[in-house]
Amino acid sequence: MTTLFNVSFTAYLLALLVSVFALFSKRRLVDVTGIGLLAAGALVQTVYMLVRWSEAGRAPFSNMFESLVLFAWAIAVVYIVLSIKIRVRALAAATALITVVTLAYASAFESDIRPLMPALQSNWLSVHVFSCLLGYAGFAISFLSAIIFLVAARERSKATKEIRDAMEETTDKTIAFGFLFLAIGIITGAVWANSAWGTYWSWDPKETWSLITWFVYAIYLHCRYMRGWRGKRAAWIAIVGFISILFTYIGVNFLLSGLHSYA
Amino acid sequence: MSRTDTDGPRDEAPAKKAGLASFLASVPFAASVIAIIAVACIVGTLLPQGEQVADYLQEHPENEGQMELLAFLGLTNVFSAPWFIGLLGLLAASLSVCTYRRVLAARGKQGKALGRVWGSVLTHISLLLILGGGVVRGIWGERGDISFREGDTTDHFVVNRSASKLPFSVTLEKFEIETYSNQEEPSHPAAGDIHEQLQIAWKERNLEWTLPIRLDAVQQFGPDGADRKPEDSFQLTILRRITDFVVDMDTGEVTSRSDAFNNPAILVEVVNNGHTNAQWAFARYPDFNMHSEEDKAGRGAQLTFRYEVMVPAQPQATVKDYKSTLVISEDGVVVRKKTIEVNAPLSYRGYTFYQSGYNPKDPKWTSLQVVRDPGVPIVYAGFGFMILGLIAVFYVCPGGRPATRPGVTKEGASSDDTI
Ligand code: HEM
Secondary structure (H helix, E strand, C coil), X not given: CHHHHHHHHHHHHHXXXXXXXXXXXXXXXXXXHHHHHHHHHHHHHHHHHHHHHHHHCCCCCCCHHHHHHHHHHHHHHHHHHHHCCCCCHHHHHHHHXXXXXXXXXXCCCCCCCCCCCHHHCCHHHHHHHHHHHHHHXXXXXXXXXXHHHHHHCCCCCCCCHHHHHHHHHHHHHHHHHHHHHHHHHHHHHHHHHHHHHCCCCCXXXXXXXXXXXXXXXXXXXXXXXXCCCCHHHHHHHHHHHHHHHHHHHHHHHHHCCCHHHXX | CCCCCCCCCCCCHHHHCCCHHHHHHCHHHHHHHHHHHHHHHHHHHHCCCCCHHHHHHHHCHHHHHHHHHHHHCCCCCHHHCHHHHHHHHHHHHHHHHHHHHHHHHCXXXXXXXXXXXHHHHHHHHHHHHHHHHHHHHHHHCEEEEEEEECCCEEEEEEEXXXXXXXXXXEEEEEEEEEECCCCCCCCCCCHHHCEEEEEEEEHHXXXXXXXXXXXXXXXXXXXXXXXXXXXHCEEEEEEEEECEEEECCCCCCEEECCCCCCECEEEEEEEECCEEEEEEEECCCCCCEEECCCCCCCCCCCEEEEEEEECCCCCCCCEEEEEEEEEEEECCEEEEEEEEECCECEEECCEEEEEEEEECCEXXXXXXXXXXXXXXXXXXXXXXXXXXXXXXXXXXXXXXXXXXXXXXXXHHCCHHHCC
């Protein structure tokens, strides 16, 4: 099993090298190779997660290691789907980098398959974690595209208007996607909590932070579409949103205690 | 920022009337309320809340003044503070007004634009439903606990230390704890693994001894050397050794509740200079010696005992599941029977029984949580609407979004945004 993990890591690493090279070579073949490697990494990861699923007899989404593996996978998949329409080399390189970093960080956690405590033995758990992480992946890419936008919008930048527009569109699309899946994640979490503890909401720090994050993106949507905010201001909200995601996902586990502290 | 209508650039008619409603329905107002709620939530996760305050003060007693100030400001119970509920109320007011206007604005729209309006109306109504369900829970909801043993029946549950009556009775027919099978069952430690010793301190003489525990063996003690006198030496016998000490308050009789080392104690008899005295020493309470009923005079050598027990840590079997079989009866007639476990509660006549815990010391004892929340269906309807509404807005009818319609973004964009 570890071999599969290492193979996917290597594929992402190669995708990173190739997509950085693509920034300079500007040849289509190199771009496509980069995306292909990312896809290969995601494919191997899919097999890895399925093997783990059958070995554990449950969906492999129950601890920090497993959720980071899923996160890397989701980022790659969301990007690959997005790249069918929008291709900007800097975004490909940034995405490859973030998958490599995520998997490297995952390997810092215990990867043993452990039995689950009773409250975690629920199908809602799998749906809950899966949709949250899919949402986070959308937001991760919106964060990257917002940063690339800000870099491209500097006065000295040689970036074209096409690139800036593509990055704005990416931020919009991935935030819409993330917003929907974070909503599903929060809702399935609430339904699960209600079936396990008899309360769908208890203002536990992780719950509360996911709501805060969701509110940040609600503000993005309203400012963007109702007030017509564009450009730098919108990009900054996307960045604040992702900082809030990082705090929800990782910071809360270390800094605040609550129901979710086992994950 | 350039001028934009409160309801977005496209809608003219309903937004024209100025006043409170327009203010409430304006996006800047809504966004500000959402932002303030988000900040309040951050405060609520960073400051100790509710029961955490006591724990915090235990660790930092010097900050008591600060905590009192925070409590006074309503910051130690943010999520139930009136000001926080008030903010949610403002959000609800804003949502209501703008949803109403959306519905009016939907007239005359067609196709994707209409679908989009309905998607956003659904999204906003879903929030109102979730908030409304929360209000229903706050007013008509009830939550409490039942703890009972196999065979017990009750028609009450405990809410904040007072009893609340159920319109039926519940019997715990069976309670089972399942552990992961690949792990060992918890067993009592082998006698050889338990390390016990008795420390004796004779304060007057500044003397100390440490001895192993031997029941009924008479041991002689006293100072060594020249000043040893007959009244100085004494006899020590360990009369009883108990693993889980309990004393019957009426009879004074001492018994052991179980074989587990929950409250180990020994009864030590000292005979000195014609006086006999016996006292209990407790491993859990090393500074406490209890004179027993058998204590004759209380004179003689004043010794203090420290009883120490070291039991090796047990490999704790990991609990896989725990299940209570509940029987519900009304007027003596059994109406429902179900085995509940952590993710599978039992609902009957608006009350839901959740498996919430067990007592590691008494495997026949279960704890249940009892919840009555008539708001749940409303909240769940909200959840469904939310998902449908967002899918409609983002994926089914995205073409109707103002920003993707030509002409709108330019009008809405502010000068510094054009890069
Ligand atoms: C946490 C609370 C809220 C959430 C999650 C939320 C969510 C949304 C979403 C997802 C959209 C669609 C955005 C898009 O087109 O991409 C939207 C649009 C909108 N929201 Fe909200 N909203 C919230 C609160 C409010 C409030 C309080 C108001 C009241 C002023 C409001 C007014 C609007 C309006 C006017 C639109 C445009 C609707 C349309 O074009 O049909 N929202 N909101």
